[in-house]
Amino acid sequence: MVLLAVFVGSMWLTFFLSVAIPGLHLNRHGVVPRTLGGLQGILFAPWLHANLGHIMANTGGLLILGWLATWPRMSNFYEALIGSMLGAGLCAWLFGSAWSDHIGASGVVFGFAGYLVGRGIYMRNFLAIVVALFVAGTYGLSMLLGVLPIYPGISWESHLGGAIGGFLAARSARREGK
Template identity: 45%
Template structure:
């Protein structure tokens, strides 16, 4: 029981650190920088825009955007950790790279892509396909639970959601999550 308690504390500390960084950066960006930090997002087809692969998930287009991302990030991020806490870091890294590069290559020139939704869709892809690749009952059950809780998000990978919604970030984050599920399943 002590081990489980320690593991839960570690998981919530990791997720909490991410969420606190999201909120701190956004509050500072609004209060001090007048949304200037958003320029550090992914800028497609621009070499300087590649830095956004690392920064974009921590930047948001206002408090509403951040609120919309916080709960799914916490829930799906924790589900990613259920089998191994270390899976979270690997899935996050793969999603950031695959998702970020996909946005950089396929995003509209001159646009700026920001938000943790690239990670959320990566976690969604990972969790939905983990059961398929691992073929064990707990992973399949978690995939089914995630589908019922968040399956409606899949529509977010389609174009035409609105001018300020990065369907490219959603799509390539999702693909990154699937690749992470495949890779971790083969290990």
């Protein structure tokens, strides 16, 4: 639980620093599609947010889904985080509009959701299935709409890539558990 608080807290600290220090321009370190420099955003984009509403919108999902991803071991959180960051970043880099800048942790939120649903499918134990059904029931519609290119200025590419990356991380974790 401490790790999750540090993770989300570091995003808020980064946001406050970007607001408090004029000229810092941290948001230029997001994913810029099909540019060599834009690859750095795969690592940095989840910590960068456009405004207060943006980071607030991501915080709830990060805390709830991130907490669920820590069960039954903390290594699950790392698997979900790495899968979702790689998936979100690579998908935004490959398929995003030219010269766009993809920032924010929503790809990680979608990745945690994809991981939890995938874990229910692959683990097939009662608790994992209950968590998967909870996530699908609670976040399902917004996830479905979030991976479609219907909202201007919202990175559907990051959302789709994060969900795929999280799901694949759950599949990979199942294979390693055998």
